[in-house]
Structure formats: structure tokens, C-alpha cells
Amino acid sequence: MQQYITELFTTYEQIAFLLSILINILISVLGVVPSVFLTAANLAVFGLWEGLLLSFIGEAAGAVVAFYLYRKGFRSMTERKLSHPKVQKLLRAQDREAFSLILALRLLPFVPSGLVTFVAAIGRVSLLVFAVASSLGKVPALLIEGYSVYQVINWTWEGKVIVTALAVVLLFITWRRLRK
Template identity: 45%
Template sequence: MEEQLVHFFNEYQSQAVLISIILSIVVAIMGVLPSFFITAANITFFGFWPGTLISFIGEALGASISFLIYRKGLQHVIHPYLKQYPRLMKLINSTGREAVYLILLLRVMPLMPSGLVTLAASMGTISVLSFTVASSLGKIPALLLEAFSVYQIMKINRLKSWLLELILVYAIYRLWRKTKK
């Protein structure tokens, strides 16, 4: 998926930043798709720090827009399903600083789906501004961890490619030497 996205960025270079941000918003609204493939494409195409910044902007905007959409349209439908997540129920029932703190904490927690945090927060009474600030601040460590992980995996994949090429060149050389004798 990352390769197709990088190819798409190459075809539409002047709109690549906007395309990336819009894709991040769509992924956030859907709430179930992982965003790491967008982060990987951003890092590959824009470079590590610019790609990470673009991913952050897209994810922050996506969370805020999702929050508004969820608050307007899904409150009554989804609320019963969230009862199986006690931490999320605590967020729904919290107010003020406690809600901000919980959003920060839940954003940093590994394996806590971002869409569920946004959904639960939208069911509560936290303001859009407080949610946006807390969510964005909480995304920073998680996104940096994701970006560094993606970057390391990309480096490992490049190293594998170089090693395979080196082995292939060596095998061809050995074969050539053998046929020459």
C-alpha cells in the first residue's frame, strides 16, 4: 500500500501534502484502518521529519474532524457498545481536566485504537478545543514511535535488498569463474 501511495505522490507532486492530509482524515473518520502506511509513504516521499510532521497534521485534523462527526451523528447508536471498555467509559463520564488527562493517557497507550478514543471522547462533554489540544499532544509520542519504527523497518528492508544483491553478484561471479575454468 505504501508503494502505491508513494507512486501516487510522485504523479501529483504539487498536491502530495494535501493528498496525504486528506487520506489521514479519511482514515481517522473510518476509525478502524491503521495509519502507518500513510506515515511510511510520507517518510519515504518527503523525508523523515517533514513526513512525520505531515502525518501529525493529518492525524490531528483527522481526530478533530472525526470527533465532530461522531458527536453529531453517532452518539446514540454507539454508546451501548462502548460499555465493554471500562477505560473508555471513564472517559465518557469524565469532565474538564480529568477528560483532558484521560485523552492524553489513552493516546499514548499502545494498542489503544485511536478511533475508539475519539469516539468515546465525542460521547462525553469535553469541548472540541480541549479534545483537539489533548488529542494532538497525546499523538506526538505515539506518532514519533510509529515514525521511528517505520523508518527502521524501511532501513532493514533496504539492507535486505543490498544483501540480496551482494549475494546475487557473488553467485554470478562464482558461476562465471566456474564456467571459465
């Protein structure tokens, strides 16, 4: 997928930045598609800092668009249907509490971004609070993701360590599942 997007960006060089942002918005609205391949394409075509900045702009814009669309389309969903206590806390949160929760959830790498956006959108948080907290929370995660992808793309010793560590984790997970 990254190869296809990289070719798309090089073919349409004049509007590549706009295409990247639009693809990121689409990924955010879908809510389940990982954006790492788009970050990799941005880094390959635009370089480390420009690629990271473009990925940040796209992810921030995507989160806001997804929030707005989810709010319009799913707001009628009642709180009773989402009964998990952590979900209820975010649904009822406003202002500072909502800001802190969204920021914290964006910083946690294992919490799906689409889920945070969805729950915030059907809850009581304002678009402005969501946009600021979500964008600030994306910065550290995107820097880590971008640095890791950049090292792997350029096949530096750090990239080799990252790929080796990822392979070890995947082997361990596979081994555990096979044992069960």
C-alpha cells in the first residue's frame, strides 16, 4: 500500500500534499485502517520533518472531520448501549476532564484512535476541546511512529533493531497462540 501511495504522490507531485491530507481524512473516517503506510509514504516522498508535519496535519484534520461526521451520524446512540465504565466516563466528560481524557487516550498506543474519536463524538465534549486535545496527543505518538518508520525505510541500525524487536514480539505472540 505504501508503494502505491508513494507512486501516486510522485505522479501527482503538484497536489501530493493535498492527496496525503485527503487520504488521511479518509483513514480517520473509516476508523479501523492504520495510517502507518501513509506516514511511510509521506516520509519517503517529503523527507523526515516535512513528512511528519504533513502526517500530523492530515491526522489532526482527519480526527476533526471524523468527529464531526460521527457526531452527525451516531449522536442518537444512547449511553445505555455503551455501558463500559471507561466509555461512560468519556461520554459524560466535558471541558477540562474531557480534554485530559482525550489527551491521555491519544498518548496510549494500544487505544484505537477511531474508538476515541467515536466515543468523544457521541459524548458531550465540544469540537474545539476534542480538536486541541486530540492534536496534542497525536504529536508524541506520531514522532515515535515517524522516527521508527524513517529508520526502517533507511535501513539504519536503529531500523534493524526495530524490525528485529517487532519480529521477536510477533514470534512470541504466534508461539503463545499455538501453545493454546
